[in-house]
Amino acid sequence: MTQETEAAEEGNKILSSVENGIGRLTFNNPQRRNAMSLEMWQTTSRTLEAFDKDHEVRVIILSGAGGKAFVSGADISKFESERSGVEQTLLYNEVTAETSRVLQGCSKPTIAMIRGFCMGGGLAISLCCDLRFCTSESVFGLPAAKLGVGYGFEGIRRLLEITSPAYAREICFTGRRFNAEEAKQMQLVNRILPDSEIEAFVEENATMIADNAPLTIGSLKQIFIELAKNPIDRDPERCKPFIEQCFSSEDYIEGRKAFLEKRKAKFKGR
Numbered sequence: 001m002t003q004e005t006e007a008a009e010e011g012n013k014i015l016s017s018v019e020n021g022i023g024r025l026t027f028n029n030p031q032r033r034n035a036m037s038l039e040m041w042q043t044t045s046r047t048l049e050a051f052d053k054d055h056e057v058r059v060i061i062l063s064g065a066g067g068k069a070f071v072s073g074a075d076i077s078k079f080e081s082e083r084s085g086v087e088q089t090l091l092y093n094e095v096t097a098e099t100s101r102v103l104q105g106c107s108k109p110t111i112a113m114i115r116g117f118c119m120g121g122g123l124a125i126s127l128c129c130d131l132r133f134c135t136s137e138s139v140f141g142l143p144a145a146k147l148g149v150g151y152g153f154e155g156i157r158r159l160l161e162i163t164s165p166a167y168a169r170e171i172c173f174t175g176r177r178f179n180a181e182e183a184k185q186m187q188l189v190n191r192i193l194p195d196s197e198i199e200a201f202v203e204e205n206a207t208m209i210a211d212n213a214p215l216t217i218g219s220l221k222q223i224f225i226e227l228a229k230n231p232i233d234r235d236p237e238r239c240k241p242f243i244e245q246c247f248s249s250e251d252y253i254e255g256r257k258a259f260l261e262k263r264k265a266k267f268k269g270r
Contacts, residue, residue, distance in 0.1 A: 014043040021210035023057040030066025035075035058210040063113040071122025103128040145175040214269035
């Protein structure tokens with residue numbers, strides 16, 4: 001396989017589309033249970049940034065192709081070429097950390113639709129999303145301790161924002177796999193759905209979000225982003241312009257009119 005062919009194939013491993021206000025990002029490496037290469041991480045960041053800038057996108061769904069995995073972690077077959085030395089490992093960690101920052105900092109609500117394996121980097125990606133829905137057959141885990149790799153500070157901090165310190169230690173120290181019910185108990189997911197129902201459920205929720213007032217959703221997202229920061233770094237003043245924009249918008253007028261006229265509001269994001 002030539003370098004050009006390999007690069008082209010890597011580029012097809014992250015699929016994206018926009019329809020009816022919903023941006024969709026699909027991890028498309030089903031032969032390896034959607035395991036992530038360096039290029040896939042980089043393409044994920046670029047795709048999310050494009051969605052964030054696209055005014056047509058009001059909510060983003062992340063999912064895995066093939067129905068067997070959301071993301072099963074790092075592509076171990078790429079370790080020799082991407083993570084064999086200290087410098088390569090530092091670059092890889094920097095890229096994955098940047099993807100997490102982009103996802104957490106996205107101004108649009110994000111939904112992880114999880115089927116099957118959600119391991120390692122896949123779990124990290126899902127935890128950076130605002131909402132996480134999984135099937136009853138889904139499997140979760142953070143097997144860093146079983147692979148001898150170091151796990152970043154920010155990843156553990158995010159885990160502790162989602163679950164308790166006791167559960168976080170159990171997840172990290174054992175490196176074992178957890179089923180969907182355990183993940184729900186640990187608050188790693190919002191809801192568990194039968195496989196036959198999850199797509200319709202996620203679509204319904206995404207459409208509900210997309211139909212809401214974009215400026216209100218955006219202001220709420222900014223507040224959540226600010227609250228996720230270390231207390232010393234939080235500044236409520238950063239959120240005020242987003243809140244004030246809601247009250248000076250055409251959508252605020254439309255929302256009131258629609259309520260009084262007992263009809264569904266048609267928001268334009270301005």
